[in-house]
Amino acid sequence: MFQEDVYQSIQKDLARYPKAKLIAVSKKKPLADILKAHQKGLEHFGENYVQELIAKQEELSSRHGPPLKWHFIGHLQSNKAKEIVGKVDLIHSVDRLSLAEEISKQAQKKAIEQAILLQINISGESSKSGCSPQELENLVQKVINLKGIQLKGLMTIGSPSESIITRELEFEKMNQLLESLNQNFFSSHPLTELSMGMTDDYKLALEKGATLIRVGRALFGERD
Numbered sequence: 001m002f003q004e005d006v007y008q009s010i011q012k013d014l015a016r017y018p019k020a021k022l023i024a025v026s027k028k029k030p031l032a033d034i035l036k037a038h039q040k041g042l043e044h045f046g047e048n049y050v051q052e053l054i055a056k057q058e059e060l061s062s063r064h065g066p067p068l069k070w071h072f073i074g075h076l077q078s079n080k081a082k083e084i085v086g087k088v089d090l091i092h093s094v095d096r097l098s099l100a101e102e103i104s105k106q107a108q109k110k111a112i113e114q115a116i117l118l119q120i121n122i123s124g125e126s127s128k129s130g131c132s133p134q135e136l137e138n139l140v141q142k143v144i145n146l147k148g149i150q151l152k153g154l155m156t157i158g159s160p161s162e163s164i165i166t167r168e169l170e171f172e173k174m175n176q177l178l179e180s181l182n183q184n185f186f187s188s189h190p191l192t193e194l195s196m197g198m199t200d201d202y203k204l205a206l207e208k209g210a211t212l213i214r215v216g217r218a219l220f221g222e223r224d
C-alpha cells in the first residue's frame, strides 16, 4: 500500500535539496499502488525487472492524464536491452561496455537517444555488479564515443550491512568520482546525476549530493 505520510515526509527532506528527485521503486508492487502514488504527485518510478516493467507500461498505455516517468534500476542482460531502450527515461544500471554498446545499437535503430548512468561498485564487494572506480575512466572514454547514448552521471547501491560510517564514505567517494570525471572529461558540460540512497539511507545520500534517491519499502511497504 502507498504510504502517503512517508511520501510527505520525504518531500519535506527533499525541499532542502532543490536538485534532488525522488524515484518511487515499485518493483513487485501492483499497478494500483503506483497509480495511487502518481495521483498524490509522484512522477518518477523505478523498476528492476524488464518483463514487469513492460507489463506495467502496457497496462497503463490506454490511460489518460500526465505520463509516468520510468527508470530502469535492475541488473540488465544485454539481450533484454532492446525491450527497454526508448521506453524509460533513464537506465541507471549500465555497468559494462558490452551493455552500453547494445543500448547504443538499439537506440540508433530506433533513432533516439537513451539517457544512462554508469553503475559503480563502490564497496568493492565481488558479489556486487558495477564498474570498479579504477575502471571507470576507461569505460567512460569508450561510452562517450557511442552514438545514441546520453551519459548523465553515476549510480551505486551501498553495501547493505555496512555501518553508517562506511556508507557515508561510499557516498562521499561517489561524489568525488563524479567530480573528477567532470574535471577530466566533461568540463564544458558536466554530468549532473548521482543516483544513490534507498529506504535506509536516503537522508545521508542527500547530504552527500545525491540527485536521484530510489526509495521502495518506505513508500510501498515491505516486498514479499
Ligand SMILES: *Cc1c(COP(=O)(O)O)cnc(C)c1O
Pocket (backbone or CB within 6 Å): 025, 027, 048, 073, 074, 157, 198, 199, 200, 214, 215, 216, 217, 218
Ligand atoms: C529495490 C531497490 C531499491 C529500493 O530499495 P528499498 O530498500 O526498498 O528502498 C533501490 N535501488 C535498487 C537498485 C533496488 O534494487
